[in-house]
Amino acid sequence: MGTTKNTELRSTGWFGQEGKLGFIHRSWLKNQGTPHEMFDGRPVIGIANSWSDLTPCNAHLRRVAEHVKRGVYRAGGYPLEFPTMSLGETIMRPSTMLFRNLMSMDVEETLRANPIDGVVLLAGCDKTTPAQLMGAASVDLPTIMVTGGPMLSGRWQGKAIGSGTDVWRFSEEVRAGKMSGTDFTAAEACMSRSQGHCMTMGTASTMACITEALGLAPSGSAAIPATDARRFTVAEHAGQQIVDLVRDDLRFSQIATRAAFENAIRANAAIGGSTNAVLHLLALAGRLEVPLELEDFDRLARDVPTLVNLMPSGQYLMEDFYYAGGLPAVMRQIDHLLNQDVITVDQHSLAENLARAEHWNADVIRPATDPLLPAGTGTAVLRGNLCPSGAVVKQSAASPDLMRHRGRALVFDSIEEYDEAVDDPSLEVDASTVLVVRYAGPSGYPGMPEIGNLALPRKLLEQGVTDMVRISDARMSGTSYGTVILHAAPEAAVGGPISLVRTGDWIELDVPARTLTLDVDEAELDRRRAAWSPPRPAAERGYVRMYIDHVQQADRGCDLDFLLGGSGAPVPRRPF
Missing domain, CATH: 3.40.50.2300 (Response regulator)
Incomplete structure (x- = not known):
């Protein structure tokens, strides 16, 4: 050429x-x-x-x-x-x-x-x-x-430590009393080197x-x-x-x-x-x-x-x-x-x-005949009455024993509300509970923050619990791990079904069947839907208000609706 x-x-x-x-x-x-x-x-x-x-x-x-x-x-x-x-x-x-x-x-x-x-x-x-x-x-x-x-690569105490992934692990170890604040600070200086x-x-x-x-x-x-x-x-x-x-x-x-x-x-x-x-x-x-x-x-x-x-x-x-x-x-x-x-x-x-590709380490890049995880364990797309437009879960970072799970919901209307409650020893939660945080989607927060990998309640960490089913209309960092159901669409702020969940409702997750179900009859959901009202927009002016008014839902990539398609690069018009 x-x-x-x-x-x-x-x-x-x-x-x-x-x-x-x-x-x-x-x-x-x-x-x-x-x-x-x-x-x-x-x-x-x-x-x-x-x-x-x-x-x-x-x-x-x-x-x-x-x-x-x-x-x-x-x-x-x-x-x-x-x-x-x-x-x-x-x-x-x-x-x-x-x-x-x-x-x-x-x-x-x-x-x-x-x-x-x-x-x-x-x-x-x-x-x-x-x-x-x-x-x-x-x-x-x-x-x-x-x-x-x-x-x-980060290095601490002779071991490799990774961006984000070890931050989440270390912070939970500190909250569980397994890691000192001094060690936590020392690791901070070793990660981003x-x-x-x-x-x-x-x-x-x-x-x-x-x-x-x-x-x-x-x-x-x-x-x-x-x-x-x-x-x-x-x-x-x-x-x-x-x-x-x-x-x-x-x-x-x-x-x-x-x-x-x-x-x-x-x-x-x-x-x-x-x-x-x-x-x-x-x-x-x-x-x-x-x-x-x-x-x-x-x-x-x-x-x-x-x-x-x-x-x-x-x-x-x-x-x-x-x-x-x-x-x-x-x-x-x-x-x-x-x-x-x-x-x-x-x-x-x-x-x-x-x-021209060359392969030098079969433990880092596993051969297809001996994979890290078998086919079909990547990102799964879930459907159901809780997420009719879809939700996703990263199977490779989740716990296999939670891929099928049924538990009662514990619902929070903001990540801030959850953060205030998560360390309360009187929080009514056990390892089977399904944690739900909503109003954290594209238009609701706004901007769909990376909060989906909710920190586990302290009292459960102290009991040795390391993972729970967590559901939100938010995202999570790609460095995160856990059985975390993300991008539930439509989001709560636009009246999606996640806005209708109440504490105590049964939720059933079946990743192999690709389903996420709220076990509440349709008549009751209709009553809740009739009583629901949209939240006040998080902004009244500027780019953020424009974003709220025009952002698409997660199943369409959260772009602004008027940016779909391209208009190319025309020959410039006369400037003066």
Whole structure:
């Protein structure tokens, strides 16, 4: 490849103009020392950088951007870096999910409004990756994503500790009196010991792998540690490659096809990926008008075993995953289930990329003949009168003995209400209780926070209980574990059945049958429904109110309804 297909680059509408318009566009960029030959018709490459001190996962992306620029220059392009909104998962409140769509709008409109022929997206933290993908998808330029990479493995007392996963474990050990506050603080200093995103198979690592599986990131790039020199080599090669994609007019939508989405869903099952991937892939498909349904995540994953032995489903971390062969080694194990003729940003088919895959550690990446977990133990989609539009559970991180369970509900109308009660020794709860927290969905909280992995009641922790069935219309961190039923839709704030549950009701979970049932007769539910009234919106103005009014439910990916589909990147209109 490399033969120019474009009759005219988008950027020509700015820099190729005669008279005052061309003068203005070129002259002001020359104030940075840009020589005139950079405006000679070469591809202009945007570098969308989500660097921010407030987003620790992405705080090293300035250096990554410099390597992308080198590659663009080497390939004969003109790189222009620009900032995007950035979403710091560990810092922002109430939830970065509230702002994923806003960040995508920022990316979309920046790309549409500027003289950009192709773009390299730089992201890493949980919502920055899908937000940039969604924004770029709506404009449909040639696109490559380079993620920032995971942190080095945490080490404490001679053992590996993982982002999030061990935070939840340690905090419950402290509450149960099994770990001292001093040790808890010491572990805090040992966990996040380098630049990069979470090094467990949380949402950040999952979305990096998903992007690679879609063909939108360089093959083999997802798992490279953030501090590894090969991360910067990948960035430089991406800078070169995006110039070729522009010259060949290979656009986002030509790579992210239905077949590519099917590959991503199956890859997510094989790696034991985050339930958040369901929301992000549904939203991305909506931007591209690719037909994708919630049921696809269950149906397509049923034949896929869990192969990757990483926290929270297993024992290792992303650094080990990279040394074991990374995502290509996983996808090669299940290549008979994949659409191998899809094209990737490497301008090779998936089959060509996987032919070069190497597998170095059969304990970290298990062979398909000896998987970590058998086929059908990935994300399960549940239906029933408690979640008619669906709910999800990550089976690989749940307790097998709770996959079928019947218990009485203990209901809370907010996570704050639950937090106030959870350590009360008089709380009427036992190991069979089904904990329900609601009004934490997309519009209700707002922003669908990661609170679904409810902390267990202290008195049960002291009794040695380690897991319970928990149900919410919220999300949970991809680093979390437990028998946690998430994304119950429709959510409570819009009158979904979860809003009708009362303490003492019987709830029956049957994951093998894919059902979640509230054992209350329909006449009684009708009475409760008639007495229900919607909560007051959490905001009266600004973006948050717009979000509340327009956000779709979890089964559609929580995008804003008016952002479905893409309008492409038209030739610019005259500005003056």
